[in-house]
Amino acid sequence: MFAFFNKNDPADKTDVQLDPQRVPAHVAIIMDGNGRWAKARHLPRIAGHKEGMNTVKKITVAASDLGVKVLTLYAFSTENWKRPSDEVNYLMQLPVNFFDTFVPDLIKNNVRVAVMGYTDKLPAATQKAVHDAIEDTKDCDGMVLNFALNYGSRAEMVTGVQKIARAVAEGQLQPADITEKTVDQALMTAPLAPYNDPDLLIRTSGEERISNFLLWQIAYSELVFTDVKWPDFTAATLQACIADFQSRDRRFGGLTDKK
Numbered sequence: 475m476f477a478f479f480n481k482n483d484p485a486d487k488t489d490v491q492l493d494p495q496r497v498p499a500h501v502a503i504i505m506d507g508n509g510r511w512a513k514a515r516h517l518p519r520i521a522g523h524k525e526g527m528n529t530v531k532k533i534t535v536a537a538s539d540l541g542v543k544v545l546t547l548y549a550f551s552t553e554n555w556k557r558p559s560d561e562v563n564y565l566m567q568l569p570v571n572f573f574d575t576f577v578p579d580l581i582k583n584n585v586r587v588a589v590m591g592y593t594d595k596l597p598a599a600t601q602k603a604v605h606d607a608i609e610d611t612k613d614c615d616g617m618v619l620n621f622a623l624n625y626g627s628r629a630e631m632v633t634g635v636q637k638i639a640r641a642v643a644e645g646q647l648q649p650a651d652i653t654e655k656t657v658d659q660a661l662m663t664a665p666l667a668p669y670n671d672p673d674l675l676i677r678t679s680g681e682e683r684i685s686n687f688l689l690w691q692i693a694y695s696e697l698v699f700t701d702v703k704w705p706d707f708t709a710a711t712l713q714a715c716i717a718d719f720q721s722r723d724r725r726f727g728g729l730t731d732k733k
């Protein structure tokens with residue numbers, strides 16, 4: 475039905491009709507293109523990150539309204555420390571500003587905050603902002619807003635393997651008893667169960683790569699790449715991405731009636 479999805483400007487479609495029964499439970503987004511958005515406006519890169527934060531607010535509410543159960547947002551990767559320190563410092567300050575201004579809206583929308591990543595390596599003020607937001611929203615039982623903060627999938631897998639190896643070394647687990655579930659439970663998405671794996675993974679800004687995000691968990695995710703840069707991403711773009719998702723035939727290796 476949505477075969478004419480225009481990846482360049484998906485929100486141009488004004489007649490998007492979503493099937494409320496088939497909204498992806500777990501949507502993950504690689505929020506990319508903040509720097510290029512700013513550069514195109516002759517602004518410093520951090521202006522793009524600031525605008526990107528406003529997009530996070532809008533898309534959180536939009537996803538919650540659509541009935542998404544888990545929204546995972548890739549906010550800072552284990553590789554992003556390679557950036558100039560001014561930019562890193564600004565990115566570390568963003569969660570503080572975000573939660574300072576947005577926790578009341580999160581509560582109003584019944585959204586619970588979660589975080590995955592090596593948060594112990596974040597500056598103290600960032601850690602406090604995140605942990606306070608988790609605490610303040612802990613009774614919300616609507617959508618989970620899951621930030622990937624100092625997250626990298628390979629590091630996550632190494633940590634997971636270490637955890638499993640320790641259980642084996644301590645005699646609590648036999649190697650033959652290690653299953654896919656054991657791995658699921660050792661990864662940072664374990665607390666999201668039963669929605670560990672994204673149904674839909676979106677990457678903005680025209681880059682078509684995964685950049686060390688959820689490598690195990692996206693085995694059967696539907697991937698949507700849009701040229702829209704994150705600060706320009708709107709509720710309508712999200713709806714268009716979900717419409718694209720709904721047009722896909724998810725076979726999980728099996729067969730469906732479709733030829």
Ligand code: IPE
Pocket residue numbers: 505506507508509510511549550554565679
């Ligand atoms: C995404 O935007 C935000 C982060 C990675 C923190 P970028 O900062 O990567 O923007 P581009 O890719 O340089 O345009």
Ligand code: IPE
Pocket residue numbers: 504505506507548549550551554681683685
């Ligand atoms: C991925 O974007 C990380 C986040 C969105 C947080 P990057 O901009 O860091 O990815 P690369 O460097 O283009 O692969």
Ligand code: MG
Pocket residue numbers: 506507508
């Ligand atoms: Mg980028």
